[in-house]
Amino acid sequence: CRYGGTCQDQENGYECKCPVGTSGRNCDNNFDECMTNPCRNGATCVDGINTFNCDCKAGFIGTYCENDVDDCTPNP
Known part of the structure; x- marks a missing residue:
């Protein structure tokens, strides 16, 4: 089992218990969180x-790069 999946022995083989964000027989399908285009700017x-x-472009910060850095704010 991939991506931290837990292998459980079964009578005729095995079963993977997949962690959140993955699926498939061997947990080898990773859900692409970027498909919803969460990043800004x-x-x-x-x-x-x-x-x-x-990965923010220069001048932006925040989890989603949603905050514009104020270049005019003086540094103390």
Whole structure:
């Protein structure tokens, strides 16, 4: 079983108990969380197992790169 799936012995083989975000006989199908285009402002979505990360373009921050960095704010 892939992606952390748990193998359970069965009378005629085995069964994989798949973690959230995966499916299939061997848990080898990873749901693509990036399919919904969660990242904003031209960011690149990087899919993971039951998670994703947004690689923000310069000038943006936040989980979804939704916050514009104010370049005019003085640094103390």
